[in-house]
């Protein structure tokens with residue numbers, strides 16, 4: 001698969017511990033830049049509720065169809081003489097679904113050990129988890145965005161009826177059901193664990 005992918009975005013990411021204890025609400029977003037597969041790799045052991053990547057499982061199925069383009073997100077450019085509007089455009093359908101997902105899907109805190117990796121679809125709802133470590137700490141991770149080499153040709157295509165259309169025959173035809181044990185190990189919400197295949 002490596003010859004089919006390029007890595008265009010690499011960055012280091014940190015979450016800082018709160019010096020004053022407070023419980024902020026979890027708020028998801030999806031990324032607006034085009035890529036296929038996101039990766040987060042923890043650079044150090046990261047206990048629960050201490051700033052690790054946080055995801056809303058299954059939300060990519062709900063957000064993927066709501067954008068005009070399946071990879072990019074439309075933006076309003078900035079003009080000096082028109083300063084009131086700029087940046088990403090969030091369709092009403094998308095904002096409504098963000099509220100729905102936040103209301104009906106518990107997020108998963110992707111804590112773990114140094115070297116643990118999260119693979120995530122580009123339309124998955126996510127956030128940098130609030131870092132409530134005590135004493136306050138800084139948690140670091142590497143973020144990496146993989147792009148298939150044909151992404152530039154696909155950027156303006158609309159969402160497809162089958163969301164994995166661009167990912168190749170092997171992946172589309174893969175039949176790897178999620179077992180209850182695997183779902184539990186991935187800390188999925190109880191509703192998704194119960195809907196997984198029995199052993």
Ligand SMILES: [Fe+2]
Nearest residue numbers: 029030031126
């Ligand atoms: Fe993001």
